[in-house]
Amino acid sequence: MLDNTLALMIQGYAWLPDRRRRSRGAPVHSRLMGKNAVAIHGPEAVRFFYDEDHVKRRDALPNPVLDTLFGRGAVHTLDGQEHRVRKDLFMSLLKDRGGLASLADHLAAQWDLARQRWAGRDRIVLFDETSVILTRAICSWSGIPLDDRGSEQMARDLVAMVDGFASAGPRHLRARRSRSREEARLARMIEDIRAGTEEAPAGSVLAAVATHQDADGQLLEPHTAAVEVLNVIRPTVAVTWFVTFAAHALHRWPEHRKLLADGDAAYARAFAHEVRRFYPFAPFIGGLAARDLWWEGQEIPAGSMVLLDLYGQNHDPQLWSDPYTFSPGRFLGREPGRDELVPQGGGDPGAGHRCPGEDVVLIVLQTLVPRLAALHYDVPAQDLGIPLRRIPTAPRSGFVLEPLL
């Protein structure tokens, strides 16, 4: 079988759906990065994939992805007890109700400051502005000191790390440079905190990571600690993509605007879920078959890549009526099932690798989208196309708006 890595890079989000159509719904077999790969989806597939006896993460992620998106030694690459102990660090920081409420306050304050800045401007690019709002909010919440210029540089670096992970060429090199710069800065900060020459606010992300002990009872190496601080900061800034998609949805389907602007909290949550389901972000996740496996009557030899097709599952007509219709109402009065809506992975986040940041994503969207819906602005002519060949994708223009403040 020919290697499909190039086809994936060229076709982007369209690659797996295209293969799935050709396999008429059966698991998709291919070769990626020199390994046999099989792509599966659906709630049963989620449970199969997240069984650690089936799929391991060590050595599953290619170095170009680690050196841009996640960092070497990240929680994403651990298995078993090592993973559990490291994951508890994220769960305690990101699932705490009081912490999430305080993050909402930081976000609202940064939105208000940004609105003041926009007052004298003809046009803003929402994507760029949101990345700065999120960088300032998450860094202040996490105890990371930043001045205005520093936060703009950091926002650019964090966006670059996400933007360049799945590409070759200049975007990828920018992502690597950005990661090296931010890892070095944060590793120095961790060393200074441990040496007592810098202080981290009690209970902050920075303090918790600096003092965290891994499964072996040791503190994290400063570099690994920096990687894990970035694994809170970078994905929070990545919610910029979803906020920009939310602006796109408000523009295409303005009927949702009033309920959001009026402060209907249940609607804001349903809208946030639908943005996460409808728009393309994480295409799939992967691990390695821990032993010879069987799935739907087909063998998956040990060492093969197993891909869980997140985008495919979020648009599967067997799970979602009219999957290509944007309809927040599908989440009104009900929360999605654990293994049904999977933009950030499936299963139990405490036990497996599911994203621990879903509440953070929801808080960001529930805080910022109603404010965006209440903002008065014009949308000038621009290219709002969302190219499915590009991973990650976004409206090409970054969503330009003319504030009427």
Ligand code: HEM
């Ligand atoms: C921007 C929207 C986000 C998307 C689309 C997203 C998506 C994902 C996905 C697909 C995974 C992998 C799940 C797996 O391998 O099973 C993941 C893992 C992870 N995410 Fe997110 N995420 C987002 C936001 C966040 C936020 C806001 C945080 C933290 C504040 C976060 C922290 C993490 C961490 C630490 C992991 C690794 C978990 C583990 O390996 O156990 N993510 N995310």
